[in-house]
Amino acid sequence: xxxxxxxxxxxxxxxxxxxxxxxxxxxxxxxxxxxxxxxxxxxxxxxxxxxxxxxxxxxxxxxxxxxxx
Numbered sequence: 001x002x003x004x005x006x007x008x009x010x011x012x013x014x015x016x017x018x019x020x021x022x023x024x025x026x027x028x029x030x031x032x033x034x035x036x037x038x039x040x041x042x043x044x045x046x047x048x049x050x051x052x053x054x055x056x057x058x059x060x061x062x063x064x065x066x067x068x069x
Contacts, residue, residue: 012042036053
């Protein structure tokens with residue numbers, strides 16, 4: 001929340017939708033999608049539904065990062 005309020009150009013989120021229900025997950029993702037054109041957002045998640053808003057998706061496996069989308 002602070003990053004949105006401070007006007008930061010980069011937002012880094014680690015599992016922002018963990019421990020929330022699907023309604024709150026949708027609200028969080030909608031807010032992030034609205035900010036995509038204004039800010040750079042790095043989103044770390046295991047949930048495919050959370051990653052659906054991403055322009056690019058990278059996977060880390062055994063210490064090697066590869067682009068998926």
